[in-house]
Each structure stands twice: as C-alpha cells, then as structure tokens.
Amino acid sequence: MSESLFLDPFAVPARGEDSPPSKEAGASGDVVAGTVVSSGPASAEAKHALNASIPLDLDQAVGVFVDDTHLWWPRALRATGEAGHVYFGDGALLEEDADGPGGDQDPPYEWATLAGAAEGTLELDWWGGHRDPADAPVRLYVSWSAGPRGGAELSVRGNEPTSWLEEWTAVLGAFTRFTGGSLAEPVEGGQGS
Secondary structure, eight states: OOTTTTTSTTOOOOTTOOSOOOSSOOTTSOOOTTOBOOOHHHHHTOSEEEEEEESSOHHHHHHHHHHSHHHHSOGGGOTTOTTOEEEEETTEEEEEOTTOTTSSOOSOEEEEEEEEEETTEEEEEEOOSSOOTTSOOEEEEEEEEEOBTBSEEEEEEEOSSTHHHHHHHHHHHHHHHHHTOEEOOOEETSOOO
C-alpha cells in the first residue's frame, strides 16, 4: 500500500501555498482537514458495518472511490438532482449542481466532512441526504485493506443513529456495481465481511 494513501486525500492548501497542510492537530486540539490522526481504537468500537469486496488492486480501488466519485455515486442519492457532481475536496464530500461553481447553488451541498485520516482509514462526519442543522453528524470509518485472495476490501463502520446504513448501502451498492465488486449484508458488531 502506498505510504501516502489517505494521509491527506482532502488536503486544503493554506492561502497562497501549494504545499499540503500540516499533519498536526490545530492548537485547540480540533482536527484540521488533511490531518493524520489515529482512528484504529475508535473505529473498532463501531457497532454496525457494511463490507464490500472490490476486484481492483488496493490503490486502484481507493482511487476510483476518492477521485472518480462523480462517476459512480448513485443518481437517486444526489441532493442537487440527477446531474449533480459529487466529489471529495476542501476537506469534505461535496456535491455541486449541474451549473457547477458560480451557479445558482452556493456553496456546494456537504454530504460529509473529513474528521481525520490515517493510512487505510478515513473518518467522516456524515450528514447524509437529509441534513438538519439540529442533528449531529454520525462518525463513520471508511477502511481499506488488501483482500485475502487479491483485490481490495472496503468496510464502512459506524454507530447510532443507523440512518447512515440505508444511504451507505445504496452508496456502496453503486460503487460495487461500478467496479464489478460485491456488497455483503450489513453486519451488527462491526466485524466481518
């Protein structure tokens, strides 16, 4: 696996700089977009999981997931309509309407924010398709590993509320159809595939 994998997939360079952001938490202890944090223990405590097998090598599977999101994201889950463009950028999973930047929609719809990243895992604060400012996001852990017989394994784990399970079943279903992979039934306890 590439050493740089997931170190800063949502890096937002500081104004006027072309270099990636610092890999340290902010002075207040808050996670800064592009920050490397350890997510192992917290993600292991997640009670629910969705698992998928992807018949691409690990780097390819991650690339398709992160860089080509607009190609496979389910049309039924597009917040700005079927022509919406879903992408990872600016420390978040975003969606622009068909008019793109500068169109009628400003700013883009925010599906999730990046809470942290460690090699092989993204921590997302998932808002989902029905964002209510009064609701807190659900912390999800999107983890990648090499499959036991080749290919890649993807696991999305999270806790309550479980509203994310339905949306992520659709998201991973679209991703596995696009890549020729397979999606396992949701698992309670966060283990297995």
